[in-house]
Amino acid sequence: MSKVLTSVAWPYANGPRHLGHVAGFAVPSDVFSRYMRMAGHDVLMVSGSDEHGTPILVLADAKGVTPQEFVDTNHALIAHELADLGCSYDLYTRTTTANHYAVAQELFERCWANGYMVERTQKGAISPTTGRTLPDRYIEGECPICHYGEARGDQCDNCGNQLEPEELINPRSKVNGETPEFVETQHFFLDLPALADALRTYLEGREATGTWRPNVIKFSLNILDDIKPRAMTRDIDWGIPVPLDGWRDNPTKRLYVWFDAVIGYLSASIEWARRQGDPDLWRQWWNADAAQSADADATGEEQLSYYFMGKDNITFHSQIWPAELLAYAGRGDRGGEPGTFGVLNLPTEVVSSEYLTFGDKQFSTSRGDVIYVRHVLDTYGPDGIRYFICAAGPESQDSAFTWADFVQRNNSELVAGWGNLVSRAAAMVAKSFGEVPQPGALEPVDEQVRATTLAAFDTVGALLRRNRVKAALAEAMRAVGEVNAYVSATEPFKLKGEDQRERLATVLHTLLQCVSDLNTILAPFLPHAANRVDLVLGGGGTLMPMPRVDTVQGLDAGDADRSYPIVTGDYSTTGRWESTPIVVGTPIAKPAPVFTKLDESVIATELGGPGA
Numbered sequence: 001m002s003k004v005l006t007s008v009a010w011p012y013a014n015g016p017r018h019l020g021h022v023a024g025f026a027v028p029s030d031v032f033s034r035y036m037r038m039a040g041h042d043v044l045m046v047s048g049s050d051e052h053g054t055p056i057l058v059l060a061d062a063k064g065v066t067p068q069e070f071v072d073t074n075h076a077l078i079a080h081e082l083a084d085l086g087c088s089y090d091l092y093t094r095t096t097t098a099n100h101y102a103v104a105q106e107l108f109e110r111c112w113a114n115g116y117m118v119e120r121t122q123k124g125a126i127s128p129t130t131g132r133t134l135p136d137r138y139i140e141g142e143c144p145i146c147h148y149g150e151a152r153g154d155q156c157d158n159c160g161n162q163l164e165p166e167e168l169i170n171p172r173s174k175v176n177g178e179t180p181e182f183v184e185t186q187h188f189f190l191d192l193p194a195l196a197d198a199l200r201t202y203l204e205g206r207e208a209t210g211t212w213r214p215n216v217i218k219f220s221l222n223i224l225d226d227i228k229p230r231a232m233t234r235d236i237d238w239g240i241p242v243p244l245d246g247w248r249d250n251p252t253k254r255l256y257v258w259f260d261a262v263i264g265y266l267s268a269s270i271e272w273a274r275r276q277g278d279p280d281l282w283r284q285w286w287n288a289d290a291a292q293s294a295d296a297d298a299t300g301e302e303q304l305s306y307y308f309m310g311k312d313n314i315t316f317h318s319q320i321w322p323a324e325l326l327a328y329a330g331r332g333d334r335g336g337e338p339g340t341f342g343v344l345n346l347p348t349e350v351v352s353s354e355y356l357t358f359g360d361k362q363f364s365t366s367r368g369d370v371i372y373v374r375h376v377l378d379t380y381g382p383d384g385i386r387y388f389i390c391a392a393g394p395e396s397q398d399s400a401f402t403w404a405d406f407v408q409r410n411n412s413e414l415v416a417g418w419g420n421l422v423s424r425a426a427a428m429v430a431k432s433f434g435e436v437p438q439p440g441a442l443e444p445v446d447e448q449v450r451a452t453t454l455a456a457f458d459t460v461g462a463l464l465r466r467n468r469v470k471a472a473l474a475e476a477m478r479a480v481g482e483v484n485a486y487v488s489a490t491e492p493f494k495l496k497g498e499d500q501r502e503r504l505a506t507v508l509h510t511l512l513q514c515v516s517d518l519n520t521i522l523a524p525f526l527p528h529a530a531n532r533v534d535l536v537l538g539g540g541g542t543l544m545p546m547p548r549v550d551t552v553q554g555l556d557a558g559d560a561d562r563s564y565p566i567v568t569g570d571y572s573t574t575g576r577w578e579s580t581p582i583v584v585g586t587p588i589a590k591p592a593p594v595f596t597k598l599d600e601s602v603i604a605t606e607l608g609g610p611g612a
Contacts, residue, residue, distance in 0.1 A: 001040045001041050002042070003303045004043045004304050005046070005265075005286070007305060007347075010095070011049060013049040013050060013074040015059075016374055018363050019356060019372075019376065020363035022085060024308075024309060024354075024394065025308045025309050032469075034088060035465075037571055039461060045088060046090060047091075049093075050095055051071040054238075056238060057132065068096065072564070076565050079092055079565045080549055080565075083567045084377050086386065086528055089567040089569070093566050099267055100260070100263070104260040110338070111190065114332075115334040116191045116332060117188045120186075122231060124184075124185040125171070125182055126180060127175065129176070135153075136152065136153035138153070139168065140152060142170055143158060143163065145159055157312060162223060187231045187253075189231050189232060190259075192230055198331050199322060202346055212349055213467075216352045219318075220315075234256050235252055239257060240260050241253075241254060265321075269282040271555065285345075286303070306349050307321075309353075310353055311354050314350065349467070354396065354397050354399070359400055360400065381528070381596075384598075386525060387526060390525045391473050407603055418477070421484050422536055424487065425508070425512055426536045426590070429508050430591070435584075436538065436585060437504075438509070439510065442506065445490060453518060456521050483511070486514070513582050519534065519543070520578075527543075528546075531546075537588070542573060545573055547567050548567070548569055549566070550566055
């Protein structure tokens with residue numbers, strides 16, 4: 001079995017999350033992690049709140065609070081949203097910890113010592129009205145290459161090319177629409193050209209595996225063709241100090257938020273290990289000596305790492321982050337030696353989703369085109385939205401969320417398909433036997449339906465291993481349909497005579513076993529419902545352990561007197577990815593409905609109401 005690192009994109013702590021956010025990073029990563037645990041792998045799932053950068057300063061000023069107060073509030077909101085959604089993090093932390101500062105500064109110092117952080121002058125964008133630096137992503141304009149009208153200051157989403165803000169035609173601030181001023185400023189740049197050959201070797205190796213989504217690997221290779229040095233510091237007073245003499249005490253120079261954010265995957269792993277009482281435990285997922293991420297380490301156990309995010313973050317995960325790791329290890333054209341963390345594994349796969357839109361519009365908090373995660377959780381619970389994202393989410397192309405589609409899928413697939421099967425099976429057993437009955441000899445129709453659910457373990461599992469969530473759920477629901485067809489074919493509700501008692505017991509035992517298997521197969525997608533179905537079948541309702549929010553203290557002198565919430569959990573009791581025989585004699589009571597049918601009025605209410 002493997003050590004599997006699930007690195008989940010860090011939500012920006014500028015406010016609560018909306019559905020467009022969690023469709024790209026949260027639900028897909030949790031489905032994958034839960035499946036890999038069930039398959040017997042040792043999973044470490046980490047993330048946290050990304051809390052630095054100019055946008056935080058702008059929003060904190062607008063609310064009349066300090067940046068720290070602002071991110072404290074939003075970090076807590078996001079942590080509870082993700083926990084309630086069922087995201088099974090081993091650690092969801094934050095970037096304003098002393099631990100994270102130390103890890104980010106260690107990576108910067110080693111990249112600099114190895115010669116990959118070079119000092120040079122660039123033009124920085126300044127707001128004429130505030131004098132504050134504008135981040136690249138807060139500047140839009142026309143792409144000078146493909147002439148797309150809404151290119152960002154760091155890249156064009158239309159043609160995929162990296163850009164500098166001053167290259168944009170008619171640049172404008174996304175904060176207030178003003179034209180930014182560009183002034184010369186000194187910064188450190190990651191020398192990406194000196195790492196280009198190593199990056200290409202890495203990416204072509206990943207392309208050869210055929211496991212990456214085509215849009216991700218093609219984009220990642222294409223941007224190598226015009227690779228340029230990338231600034232890794234910023235003119236800002238909110239962030240991690242630059243750990244070099246002459247810079248360390250400069251109050252207006254900080255590490256670029258995107259430099260420190262991707263390092264969070266490593267710092268969160270280190271914080272998790274420290275909280276386990278074994279400070280070096282993280283190395284089991286990160287250090288493979290001279291091996292790359294997809295190769296076996298010295299013990300023969302694979303170390304695999306998967307990074308989940310939306311498509312607008314591909315370049316930071318398939319190029320910038322691997323380049324930082326290569327620079328840290330001294331594996332570029334300039335050579336060098338690894339720092340104290342050693343040679344760190346490159347991503348096995350960058351799992352990027354496309355955009356979930358709100359009907360035919362992009363989700364936009366500023367325009368009011370938004371559906372907040374908290375609203376959906378509090379109003380409808382986690383099952384329906386997790387199912388929608390898995391069944392119709394933006395896995396390989398943009399997809400649209402509509403309330404009509406949400407209601408239709410909830411009612412016709414969750415309620416009428418899976419929920420009805422569970423309820424019918426349990427109700428018939430409760431009425432006829434009150435417990436799991438002793439079966440007789442199986443007939444061909446029984447053997448066939450059993451073969452269907454057993455085969456689904458292999459089919460669905462193979463798809464989940466490759467992060468083909470939509471296809472995996474479709475296969476699982478196809479098996480649900482086959483078991484529903486089995487009920488129609490055998491008609492257990494008509495087996496009422498005493499001489500049919502054994503046949504009734506056989507059919508209902510077979511049916512319950514199929515439902516139990518299907519519940520296991522659907523558990524990564526619907527962990528909350530899986531526990532309820534487990535209770536219906538006479539279990540303890542603990543098939544899928546749930547995350548919890550704990551309040552912890554900082555680990556270092558710099559924040560030892562500070563407490564903050566984290567998401568964590570004990571997932572060691574997760575059910576296995578296999579058929580578990582149901583036990584004859586287990587009491588089965590008449591069940592309550594597993595899912596709630598939504599009235600069609602929900603559509604009109606949401607389109608005109610709060611959170612719509």
